[in-house]
Amino acid sequence: xFLGLDVGTSGVKAVLEDEAGALVASxxxxxxxxxxxxxxxxxxxxxxxxxxxxxxDDLAARHPxxxxxxxxxxxxxxxxxxxxxxxxxxxxRPAILWNDGRSQAECAELERRCPELHAxxxxxxxxxxxxxxxxxxxxxxxxxxxxxxxxLLPKAYVRYxxxxxxxxxxxxxxxxxxxxxxxxxxxxxLLAATDLGLDHMPRLVEGNERSAVLSRALAQxxxxxxxxxxxxxxxxxxxxxxxxxxxxxxxxxxxxxTSGVLFxxxxxxxxxxxxxxxAFCHALGGLWHQMGVMLSAAAxxxxxxxxxxxxxxxxLAPLGVRVDRPSPVQFLPYLDGERTPHNDAHAAGAxxxxxxxxxxxxxxxxxxxxxAYASRDMLAALGRSAQxxxxxxxxxxxxxxxxxxxxxxxxxxxxxxRVEEGEVGAAxxxxxxxxLAATGEAPADVCRKPRRLQSFEPRAAxxxxxxxxxxxxxxxxxxxxx
Numbered sequence: 266x267f268l269g270l271d272v273g274t275s276g277v278k279a280v281l282e283d284e285a286g287a288l289v290a291s292x293x294x295x296x297x298x299x300x301x302x303x304x305x306x307x308x309x310x311x312x313x314x315x316x317x318x319x320x321x322d323d324l325a326a327r328h329p330x331x332x333x334x335x336x337x338x339x340x341x342x343x344x345x346x347x348x349x350x351x352x353x354x355x356x357x358r359p360a361i362l363w364n365d366g367r368s369q370a371e372c373a374e375l376e377r378r379c380p381e382l383h384a385x386x387x388x389x390x391x392x393x394x395x396x397x398x399x400x401x402x403x404x405x406x407x408x409x410x411x412x413x414x415x416x417l418l419p420k421a422y423v424r425y426x427x428x429x430x431x432x433x434x435x436x437x438x439x440x441x442x443x444x445x446x447x448x449x450x451x452x453x454x455l456l457a458a459t460d461l462g463l464d465h466m467p468r469l470v471e472g473n474e475r476s477a478v479l480s481r482a483l484a485q486x487x488x489x490x491x492x493x494x495x496x497x498x499x500x501x502x503x504x505x506x507x508x509x510x511x512x513x514x515x516x517x518x519x520x521x522x523t524s525g526v527l528f529x530x531x532x533x534x535x536x537x538x539x540x541x542x543x544a545f546c547h548a549l550g551g552l553w554h555q556m557g558v559m560l561s562a563a564a565x566x567x568x569x570x571x572x573x574x575x576x577x578x579x580x581l582a583p584l585g586v587r588v589d590r591p592s593p594v595q596f597l598p599y600l601d602g603e604r605t606p607h608n609d610a611h612a613a614g615a616x617x618x619x620x621x622x623x624x625x626x627x628x629x630x631x632x633x634x635x636x637a638y639a640s641r642d643m644l645a646a647l648g649r650s651a652q653x654x655x656x657x658x659x660x661x662x663x664x665x666x667x668x669x670x671x672x673x674x675x676x677x678x679x680x681x682x683r684v685e686e687g688e689v690g691a692a693x694x695x696x697x698x699x700x701l702a703a704t705g706e707a708p709a710d711v712c713r714k715p716r717r718l719q720s721f722e723p724r725a726a727x728x729x730x731x732x733x734x735x736x737x738x739x740x741x742x743x744x745x746x747x
Contacts, residue, residue, distance in 0.1 A: 266335045267703070268321070269696025271501065272313050272342035272419050274298065274362065274523050279320035281331055282696040286713060289331055291692070292323040299359065304366035304392075304610065306601075307359035310348050313419055314426045318483075325487040333488045337703030338427075338479060339496040339695035341504030342420030344440040347398040350415040350422075357409050360419065361398045364524070364560050364601045366610030368397035375400055375442070379458040386455060387439075387446045387536030387544035392602075392610045393560075396442035399459045416441075416465055420498055427495065428477035431467040434497035436504075436554075438469060439545035446553070447534035449546055470497035472507070472548030473701035473708060496702035499548035501691045502526045502556060507548055508694030509658055509684065510714035514552075517654045519640060519673065519681070520690075521663025525562025527605075527643040529555045529654065540646040541608040548698060549708055557605035557643025561614070563663040565598040565632050568614075573625065580629045587671045589727070591734040594618045594627045596635030597741055603639070606646045607742065617741055633669050634731075637676035638738045644677055656680040658717075660690045667719070674721040676731045685716040 266289070271278040276296050281289040294316035299307045325332040345363040350356060361367075372390035375397055376382055382390060390397055395416065403410040417425060418441070421433045438444045438451075443459075443466065445452040451466050470476045479493040499507060502520060506528055509518055514532040519525070531553045536544040543556040561568070570577045599612035616631065644654060659670055659681050667683075674681040697711050 266331050267696045267700040268335045268338045269692040269694065269699060270317055270320075270338065270340050270423070271504065271692035271695055272317065272340070272423055273501065273691070274343045274364070277313065277316035277320050278692040279317070279324055280692040280696055281324060281328060281335070282693060282700070286711070288693065290324055290328050292320040294319045298362070306362040306365040308346070308362060310356045310360050310419070310422050313423050317423055317427075321487055329488055333490055335489050335493055336491070337494045337496060337699035339504075339697065339699030339702070340420040340424055340498035341501050341691040341695040342418065342423070342437070344418065344437055344500040344502070345393050345395050346419045347395050347402070348417045348419060348422045349402070349409065349413050350417060351412045352414045354425070357412055358406070363393045365398070366392045366602045368392045368401040369610045371397040371400035371404070375458060379455060382442065382455065382458070383536065383538045385445050385452050386442045387534060387538065388442065389538045389541055389608055390442060391604060391608055393604065394440060394442045396455065396459050399461065403460060413465065415467065416461070417467060421467055424477055424495060424498070427483060428480055430477035432470050432476040432497065433467045434470055434472040434476070434499055434548060435546035436472055436548045437498075437500040440500060440543070444546070446544060446546055471550045472497045472499040472503065472698050475702045494699070494703045496698040498695055498698055500545070502528050503545070503548040503554065504694035504698070505660055505690035506530065506554065506694065507697050507712050508690040508715070509660065510712045512547070512549060512552065512708055512712050517656070518658040518660055520661040521562045521636070521659065521669070522661035523562070523564045525559040525636060525640060527557040527640060527647060529647055531555060537646070541605045542646050548694075555647055557646050559598060559636070559639045559643065560602055560604060561598045561600040562636050563661060565596070565600060565614070565636055566663070568600055569628065569632050580625070581666055581668060583626050584630060584668045586667045588630055588668065591730055592627045592630035592634055593620070594623055594631040595734070595738050595741060596631040597745070598632070598635045598639050605643045609746075612742065612746070615741065615745055633672050634676065634734070635738070637672050638735050640673065641676055641735055654679060656682065658682050658684050660684065670719070671721045674723045675727040676735065678723045678728055680723075681721045682717045683719045685718055
């Protein structure tokens with residue numbers, strides 16, 4: 266039996282997977298975000314640990330025999346979050362998260378300090394990444410910066426609290442702007458640009474390698490017998506790729522979680538910073554991946570549901586399983602700024618084309634389509650640097666919606682597949698990395714592709730209509746920015 270733990274932004278998921286690769290049970294705990302100032306997004310790191318322990322407590326209570334024979338644990342988590350620890354191993358301040366936009370000015374400063382940054386890290390300096398956050402802390406909270414002994418990412422902090430070991434995997438480390446992504450090692454030059462050194466970093470491991478052992482106290486708490494290995498794990502998107510069996514160059518998927526991610530596996534380090542495309546290490550040695558990222562994907566629908574005080578399911582139901590034409594209203598999903606392709610933390614969302622006849626259904630459809638148009642932007646950005654993507658697996662909370670899947674196929678012009686267990690992909694991937702670390706099996710034998718539940722083909726008439734609507738939508742961002 267193997268346990269996967271996914272430390273997300275809005276909650277923690279824990280899953281049990283058996284030796285046959287079947288999902289046995291899952292549990293979760295919610296997490297709250299703090300926005301103390303505009304552009305700020307923070308969480309208390311100890312809340313991640315409490316949520317993880319609570320979720321596993323739940324599994325152990327409901328499935329004690331299965332939890333007792335867990336052999337390996339894998340971790341996945343939200344990327345980029347700056348968790349600053351003092352010499353006592355305790356957090357010095359709330360963690361600054363991936364969707365925090367306060368460090369825009371520090372990004373430009375970092376690129377001035379290290380002109381080789383793009384070549385080494387393979388990415389633009391963006392406020393979401395970890396390194397600019399430390400430049401901000403040094404400038405605005407120097408008394409905190411002076412006490413920093415270690416900088417950990419969210420799942421690495423959870424690992425530390427589960428085991429006492431400080432380690433990080435390559436895929437998550439690649440999102441810090443401190444990793445030499447091609448060489449898969451910390452870059453002293455990039456660290457020096459933020460007045461840090463190798464001693465501030467955890468040791469590096471591959472995602473399927475053994476990184477630690479679960480503490481005896483927690484093993485006893487959960488009734489686990491014998492040594493329980495903790496794998497290196499992966500950033501949330503690389504872990505989702507493992508769960509989807511995306512371990513062959515050319516494999517691709519679209520995640521509609523809080524954020525939106527278009528992910529493609531590559532067999533080499535393939536940076537494309539000019540298109541605001543991310544180039545990171547994959548969770549397995551010898552593989553890398555490219556990503557386009559939007560900051561508000563399913564979060565856009567959640568926002569609409571919140572302001573209309575209506576459950577998301579009730580908003581979606583009137584649309585049925587497909588729509589026949591684009592909404593007369595258009596939506597920019599830049600509620601927390603945007604990465605690919607604009608790299609603009611100050612980008613704002615907008616509803617455009619409102620008239621007195623506009624209905625609630627028009628607004629809901631506009632939100633779904635706005636996220637699809639932003640996904641098409643990401644598809645175009647990745648298309649500049651490698652082979653064309655012709656099919657995508659759809660995962661994340663947004664993958665529950667059949668109408669959204671069909672809109673995606675029509676807007677993107679590619680086949681879209683809804684897959685089994687798409688909502689817990691990162692946690693499933695983490696469990697499989699835990700299995701690989703515990704057993705030493707070959708990744709191809711464990712990381713199998715999930716069963717496809719439903720496939721959606723682009724419809725010719727709707728594709729033409731969406732081509733026209735997308736061309737109009739593309740004019741909104743520069744017009745509103747101006």
